[in-house]
Each structure stands twice: as structure tokens, then as C-alpha cells.
Amino acid sequence: MSFFETYGDRLITAFQIHLFYVLTSVVIGFVIALLLGILLSRVPQYAKVVMPLLSVFQTIPGIVFIGILFLYLGMIPATVISALAVYAIFPILKNTYTGLLDVKKEYIEAAKGCGMTPLQTLIEVELPLASPSIITGLRMSTIYTVSWAVLAAMIGLGGLGEFIYIGIASNNDQLILAGAIPSAIMAIILSLLIDVLRRAVVPKGIRSVK
Amino acid sequence: MIRFENVNKKYGNSVILDDLNFNIEAGEFVVLIGPSGCGKTTTLKSINRLIKPDQGKIFVNGQEISQVNPVKLRRKIGYVIQQIGLFPNMTIEQNIGVVPKRLKYDKKEIQKITRDLMEMVDMSYEEYAHKYPSELSGGQQQRIGVLRALAASPPIVLMDEPFGALDPMTRATLQKEIANLHKKLKKTIVFVTHDMNEALDLADKIVFMEHGKIVQMATPEEMLANPASPLIRDFMRKSALAADTLNLTAADFLSANVISVQKKKSIRECTDLMARHHIDSLVIKNEDQTYAGVVTIKDIKKHGKSSGVIGEIEPYQNITSDILENAKDSFDKLYSSGDNYVVVLNNDQTIAGIITKTSMATAMADTLWGDMQ
Amino acid sequence: MDASIVLEHLYLVAMTVIFSVIVGLPIGVLAYLKPSVRKIVLWSVELLQTIPALALLGLIIIALGPGKMTVITGLVLYSLLPIVHNTFVGLESVDSGIKEAGKGMGLTQLDRLISVEIPLAFPMIFTGIRIATVTTVGVAVFATSVGGGGLGKVIYQGIRTQNMNLIVSGTVSLMIMAVLFDVLMIWINRRLAKGTRNQAF
Ligand SMILES: Nc1ncnc2c1ncn2[C@@H]1O[C@H](COP(=O)(O)OP(=O)(O)O)[C@@H](O)[C@H]1O
Numbered sequence A: 001m002s003f004f005e006t007y008g009d010r011l012i013t014a015f016q017i018h019l020f021y022v023l024t025s026v027v028i029g030f031v032i033a034l035l036l037g038i039l040l041s042r043v044p045q046y047a048k049v050v051m052p053l054l055s056v057f058q059t060i061p062g063i064v065f066i067g068i069l070f071l072y073l074g075m076i077p078a079t080v081i082s083a084l085a086v087y088a089i090f091p092i093l094k095n096t097y098t099g100l101l102d103v104k105k106e107y108i109e110a111a112k113g114c115g116m117t118p119l120q121t122l123i124e125v126e127l128p129l130a131s132p133s134i135i136t137g138l139r140m141s142t143i144y145t146v147s148w149a150v151l152a153a154m155i156g157l158g159g160l161g162e163f164i165y166i167g168i169a170s171n172n173d174q175l176i177l178a179g180a181i182p183s184a185i186m187a188i189i190l191s192l193l194i195d196v197l198r199r200a201v202v203p204k205g206i207r208s209v210k
Numbered sequence B: 001m002i003r004f005e006n007v008n009k010k011y012g013n014s015v016i017l018d019d020l021n022f023n024i025e026a027g028e029f030v031v032l033i034g035p036s037g038c039g040k041t042t043t044l045k046s047i048n049r050l051i052k053p054d055q056g057k058i059f060v061n062g063q064e065i066s067q068v069n070p071v072k073l074r075r076k077i078g079y080v081i082q083q084i085g086l087f088p089n090m091t092i093e094q095n096i097g098v099v100p101k102r103l104k105y106d107k108k109e110i111q112k113i114t115r116d117l118m119e120m121v122d123m124s125y126e127e128y129a130h131k132y133p134s135e136l137s138g139g140q141q142q143r144i145g146v147l148r149a150l151a152a153s154p155p156i157v158l159m160d161e162p163f164g165a166l167d168p169m170t171r172a173t174l175q176k177e178i179a180n181l182h183k184k185l186k187k188t189i190v191f192v193t194h195d196m197n198e199a200l201d202l203a204d205k206i207v208f209m210e211h212g213k214i215v216q217m218a219t220p221e222e223m224l225a226n227p228a229s230p231l232i233r234d235f236m237r238k239s240a241l242a243a244d245t246l247n248l249t250a251a252d253f254l255s256a257n258v259i260s261v262q263k264k265k266s267i268r269e270c271t272d273l274m275a276r277h278h279i280d281s282l283v284i285k286n287e288d289q290t291y292a293g294v295v296t297i298k299d300i301k302k303h304g305k306s307s308g309v310i311g312e313i314e315p316y317q318n319i320t321s322d323i324l325e326n327a328k329d330s331f332d333k334l335y336s337s338g339d340n341y342v343v344v345l346n347n348d349q350t351i352a353g354i355i356t357k358t359s360m361a362t363a364m365a366d367t368l369w370g371d372m373q
Numbered sequence C: 001m002d003a004s005i006v007l008e009h010l011y012l013v014a015m016t017v018i019f020s021v022i023v024g025l026p027i028g029v030l031a032y033l034k035p036s037v038r039k040i041v042l043w044s045v046e047l048l049q050t051i052p053a054l055a056l057l058g059l060i061i062i063a064l065g066p067g068k069m070t071v072i073t074g075l076v077l078y079s080l081l082p083i084v085h086n087t088f089v090g091l092e093s094v095d096s097g098i099k100e101a102g103k104g105m106g107l108t109q110l111d112r113l114i115s116v117e118i119p120l121a122f123p124m125i126f127t128g129i130r131i132a133t134v135t136t137v138g139v140a141v142f143a144t145s146v147g148g149g150g151l152g153k154v155i156y157q158g159i160r161t162q163n164m165n166l167i168v169s170g171t172v173s174l175m176i177m178a179v180l181f182d183v184l185m186i187w188i189n190r191r192l193a194k195g196t197r198n199q200a201f
């Protein structure tokens, strides 16, 4: 019997589960990170303390979040999703904050001078100008998340990691490839999609300014 | 139209605005001038509430502005800053439409306003309206900056050194345009500068400030006739001096690091030299160092061969001027000839340097405005 | 948990960084010197980092079998991006006037590279090495899955035996290691950067 007849269905399910973990946690992480980033950029004096702390936290590998949440929440998808979401927050938060802070004062002053409210200034001037940086953060988060989602299998929650783990444990090259190649492809496709998103989101007038 | 009553502002212990009192009538073009740091910007920003004074009252159109919603206030006051501040993520039309859009003008109306305003400064709507600010030159950008401030027909326009970052030529053109706009539209304009020429040209009234106080508020004629302090007299004197380009000569404007080669230089070396310095022509010297002419990369291409020496190519007789020639005559030559530069020659016909349009603009800026900062 | 595991982890990180520099620096220089291969080189190292870490290790294990060699190879491939990228960008952004001066003095390309351009680009290159080091400290936890040991082993064990102490001590060691490397290398770079015009960021 060929490999695909034996594993085909399981592989497709695993791919779907993996993708589901990645998309949900990146979306959740993105929303939280964007809000926190905006909030922090309004109070740069606190951000000076918070940001370095965050980059220390960022050195914690994703496996630790999964491991600890596993001990408290047990073997449910929410464990993986919330752990990955927490991990997805950091790069986006950092890039949102620095992106917003890098917006030149003159644009903000001009916006005020034109009678824009703070919310209008944020939405129509600051966020569009920070969008290249924010998207870069989103891309990093997504790639990391695909990578760490492999660990879901470690606590028995499926995804493509299952193939890799079992493959390594049982010395089965085919299984390793069956997990590794689709997860690599997923990461590459998602990052290409984000490049497409970048074209759509980043305003034309600032595209040359990377 | 605008009235300051005992307005004070401090940062820490330093007094920035020291009990300011003045009145600006509707339709007046008022220029705030004074040395750097004297509080011009602070005064201006107090008017649209970008800065809040510590004490005193400011009235705009009879209303005390601390009682007015700042967003509403600012929509009735145009604002132009030195850094221009066009939103890079919006097209020219969107930039001009920023305030009208918020005042709920409809799309057609905004388009018409944009078109009309752009016409007033001779910029084609078709060509520029859908471009982004980064695609425009500095002068064009600031024209749009001014138009953006005018778009919702605010009765008052504030301008903070709007032309300070522009080269002298563009600056002069924009000054003319703003004077015309003022004549046509009858706005009340408060304009900050540190350039007395600009003030004298544009103002109905000049407000001279020093250390957060008004030293003199007067018409240009009055201020010229009776400057109220030595500092004002000094400002006037410098500007008068600067305006007098008549006794400047070509020597004052030339750029001395011109690349020149002897006729016996090989053509290959010459093309290398041009590539290395990113230039498309070389000044050619005779054996005795005297000027022979100019060879361009085109001439070399036409010549076809890269072997041999540069002297084999007949040099182009570029316009020249004598080093003691009046600068204005050199400029006129430069502009009427169509050549890219004037070659300036010493008395013995050796090469002193060249005057390009850029070196001229930089030198002008240095001479006219350099020491006024 | 004992010190030998920390040392094992440090060993993995050190070997990785050394080999990534040995491999990455020349690749960065190549990208700088040869515009024809620039795009493909920069794109390849970016692609490598896009592949999930464990997938990459899985692929290498097929070729090399389990063990430290596999781990180090995988981590080296993973850390090429910041080093190659920063080497290239650092060299590109050396002031063109300085490069001309070197040419003008008749230095050969190799001479210029070694005595002028690399020294000036070094703070930037070193920043790439720092980023690679700090990232490697974290990614090296995967080592344990392919028989490479290190702090990942402690954390995995903690999770498997539901031992919070073990997880925390593994994680904290890891964080301290990452922060120490970061701070130390930023400090070194500041000292190195004095006197060169290319500031690191
Ligand atoms: N936010 C601030 N904090 C402290 N000092 C300030 C601030 N803004 C302006 N100043 C000081 O106030 C003085 C007046 O500034 P400004 O009105 O900008 O002068 P100018 O006449 O050059 O426009 C300057 O000495 C400046 O240093």
C-alpha cells in the first residue's frame, strides 16, 4: 500500500488542524497586539519600561507557554491557541509601537492643525504610515506561529507536528517528510499571502519607503 | 479678528510669551518676525490651540478660544508649517480635501475646490491631483500645503515659516503667489518668518518680537523709517545688504572644484573620470592651462573611438564669463544661453571655476539668508 | 537540573554561532560583490528561516541521523539570515566616498574589503551576529527532540512529568542566557562602534 493511501486522510486533517491553530492564534494575537501597541504609543513614558520587559519575555520559547498552559488547562485546543496567541503578540506589538512612534511629528501636527480629532489622526494618518512596520511584525508572528504550532503534537493535540514527532521517534523518514514539507509549505504560502496583504494595505504613496 | 490680551506662557522657569497684547484686523496680512527662539511659533500655535497659554485670553472672531472646541476651531483656521507635512499616504487631492471632507462637503465639491485652487497656483489638476506628495518637488509640495490650508475657505490662515526650507528661486515665486492669493481671497493671514525681506514684501503689518515681547508693531514703511530698536535696525540693514546683489561678481558664485583636463589626456581616461564623478562633460585646457572648450559624453560617443586623446575632438564653445563680471550678467547669460553652466575665466584666460544653476542657488541662499538664521 | 545541561546548551549555541559566521559572512560578502546572485542568495536565506524549526531539523535528521551534528546544522541554517543580511546591508551602506578613496589609492578589491569596508561595516555585522545568537538560545530547545540535549530537555521533562519547578528553572536559565548574551554583545558593539561611522542599530 502506498504512503498516501495509508496516511493521506490523516495528513489532510493534520494540515487543517495546524492551519486552524495558526490562523486563530495569529488573528487573536494581532487584535490584542494592535490595541496594546496603540495604547502604549499614547503613553511613551510607560512604554519605555514595558517594551524592554516585553523583549525579555519574548526570549521565552513557545514550548514553555504551551507546557505551562497544558498543566493548567489540560489537553484542549484552547491551550495551544492561547499559548500561540501570546507568542504571536510580541512581534506585532513591538512593530506597531515603534511604527507609530516613528511617525514624524510634523504629520501629527499638520493633522491637528487640519482639525482632525485624535481618533481621526490615528486612523487616517498614523496607522497608514505605520502599516509597513505593522505588517512586518505580522509576518514574523505568522512564521513563528507555524513553527511553534508543531509543538501541539507534543501534548497530543495533533497538527503536522504529529508526523514529525512520530517519524523521529520511530525512525521513519517518510513520516518526517510528511510533517516537515507541508509545514514548510504552509509557512511559505502564508508569508507570501502576507506580502500580498502588504500591497493592499500599505498606501501607495509610501511604498518606496520600506 | 484675532486679539491677544495679556497672554503669558512659560516652559519651566523660562518665560516664552511675556504679556502679549495685540490686535489683528480682518483681512490683514500680519508678519511675525524676530530672532530664533523669540516665541513666534508659540504665539502662532496659541491661536489654533496647539499650545495652551498659562494666562491671558485669546479672541478669534470675538470668541474666547479656550471656550471653543479645538477641533471646530482648527477647521476654521488654515495652518501651514515649514516641514510642509503633506500626508504621504494620501494623494494631492485627498490632502487638499482633508478639511472639506470633515466638514461634510460632497465629493464633487471637493474636486471642484481642488481644481480651482490648483489652477490659482498654475498646477494642472489632471497632472498632479492623483499623485502622491513624494512625487512632487519641494516647491510644489509647499504650494499644496498652502492650498490645503485654504481648501475649506477659512477666514484665517496661519503660516509658520512656510517657505523657509525652499531654495531662493522657488521661495520668491511662492511669495508672489501668496501675495496674489491674499489679494484675491482677502483672508486674515498670520505669517511667521525670520527674513526681513519676506516681511517687508508681504506684510500689511509687521510684528517684531524679542524674548517673548513685542518690540514694535507697525507697517513696513513705518518700520523702515523708524525702527524701534537697534536689533530691528540690524535686521533691516542686513536685508538691505542682501538685497543688493548688484555689487556681487561672478567670483562670489562660482564653484571652484571643476573637473578639467589637458588636451593630451586619453579619451578612455576622460570617460572614466566622467563616470567616477557622475558628470557628463569635461572642461578642456590647452597646454598653457588656458581654456579651450567643453567636451560632453555625447561628443565622445559621436567621435566613436575610445583610443586616442581628447584633443582630437573639437570642443564645444561653452559660454564664459570674466571673473570680475557682474553676477547678474553671468546669471542672465546662463539662463538665456541654454548651456548647463558658465565657465568663469581668470584674466589670463585660465579656468577659475564654473557657475551652475545649483551652485548659484546655494551661493544665493548663503549670501542672502545664511547669516540671518 | 545541573550545570552540565546549561553548558551543553551553551555549547550548542556557541558552535552554531561560530559556524554561522564562518558560513554567513562570506555569503553576505558574495551578495555584496556579485549583484547577479544577490537576489537569489538573500531570498534563499530568508526562505530557510521561514521553514519551521522542527521541520528543518526533521529534514536534516534524515540525512545525518540524530545527534548534535544535526542540531548544529539546523541551527546554523536558521541563523544565516541575520548574519548574511546584515553583512550585505553593512557593506552596502559604507560611505561611497570612502570606497572611492580606497579605489583611488590603488587597493585591490580584496584589500579594500579587508582593510576598509568590513571594518566599517563591522558594527552592523556584529548586530546580525547578536540577533543570531539570541535567537539561537531560544530555538535550541528543539535540540532535545532530535537527540541534541540542552535546556530543552529540562523543559520537556518538566512538561511530561508535570513538574512546574523543572519547567521554570529551565525557562529562567534560558531567559538569563538570552538576556546576558544580548546585553553583553550590545556593550561590546558600542565599544567597537567607536571610531567607525556606520552605527549599529
Ligand atoms: N515644548 C517646549 N519645552 C520647552 N521649551 C520650549 C518648548 N517649545 C519651545 N520652547 C522654547 O520656547 C522658545 C520659543 O520657541 P518658539 O516659539 O518655537 O520660537 P521661534 O520664535 O523660533 O518660533 C524657545 O526658546 C524654545 O526653546
Ligand SMILES: [Mg+2]
Pocket: B040, B041, B042
Ligand atoms: Mg519657529
